[in-house]
Amino acid sequence: MIKNKIGEMENLFKEYRLTPKRKLVLEIFLENKERHLSAREVFRLSREKGADIGLATIYRTLELLEELALLHKLNFGDGRSRYELIPVNDEEHHHHHLICLKCTRIFEVKDDLLQQLESVVENKYNFKIVNHNLQFLGYCSKCRQSEK
Amino acid sequence: MIKNKIGEMENLFKEYRLTPKRKLVLEIFLENKERHLSAREVFRLSREKGADIGLATIYRTLELLEELALLHKLNFGDGRSRYELIPVNDEEHHHHHLICLKCTRIFEVKDDLLQQLESVVENKYNFKIVNHNLQFLGYCSKCRQSEK
DNA sequence: ATATGTGCAAAGGTTTTGCAGGGCC
DNA sequence: GGCCCTGCAAAACCTTTGCACATAT
Secondary structure, three states: OHHHHHHHHHHHHOOOOOOHHHHHHHHHHHOOOOOOEEHHHHHHHHHHOOOOOOHHHHHHHHHHHHHOOOEEEEEOOOOOEEEEEOOOOOOOOOOEEEEEOOOOOEEEEOOOOOHHHHHHHHHHHOOEEEEEEEEEEEEOHHHHHHHO | OHHHHHHHHHHHHOOOOOOHHHHHHHHHHHOOOOOOEEHHHHHHHHHHOOOOOOHHHHHHHHHHHHHOOOEEEEEOOOOOEEEEEOOOOOOOOOOEEEEEOOOOOEEEEOOOOOHHHHHHHHHHHOOEEEEEEEEEEEEOHHHHHHHO
16 A cells, blocks of 8 residues: 555656655655654664665655655754655645653644634734644653653 | 843852853843844854853853753754743743745744643643744745735 | 766764863852 | 863764766656
């Protein structure tokens, strides 16, 4: 089924080529949907799959996939960029992140809570919004439990 | 009046010392309230004021001021950390950022739009929220004007 | 043939760390 | 003295870039 997904994505590549190495990077994201991978992590995972892709190529691939709107670049303030897959045919679906300050794990808030807010802000500040970014910082249930 | 503000902050330093160099870093933030300064920018501004502070000291000072909850560390995805002053006696006042994708300028949304949302998220996801981070990405009025 | 893709090494930038010297309590 | 503060240089990262070679169209 991952093969199928990649097939769907193929026509998005326009003038670029969906090479085996790029395909592998996409596969890695499809197999790790719940994670937010950094360049180095993708590099390591590609090694584990037996592939031989240079780190520079990983960086260039991530940049390309972001440009093609297949990946979202995220910044959790840990000193490296992280990426997540944008589901095809679901471009309007935004979500948010809960970042635990103790265990640093990241949870997803599936709802898009900002639809209404956006128009308020757009009008008040005369600013055309095309995307947003919402993080909640705090403590997850597990970490609060173990405090006790 | 900046002297006064720094006086107010003095008692926050606990076991740490409010040295002349740290005072200067605070001064720089008080004089640039509307900006979001990076370590390098603080470094350059301190030079312009005739001070001689090492870059490493700037980094260590910013880290300390963040720990003392005088500065907020921000991440706009431009590859460096930026900081902004947290107003004393106003800890509950949150605000948000509008980031123009064309001119990269950053505007402030003074309102805190997320008060209600937070309790919804806290209950639904069993996550204790202590802070949040909201960025709107888009195009400012000036850049939309000059498009035409 | 021409354009695109890739690896390697080097370079650039930010941030952290070790160490030695200086200052304050 | 002891603890903190600081500068300098080096190191550690992440990321980008140049160049030469390979590969696909």
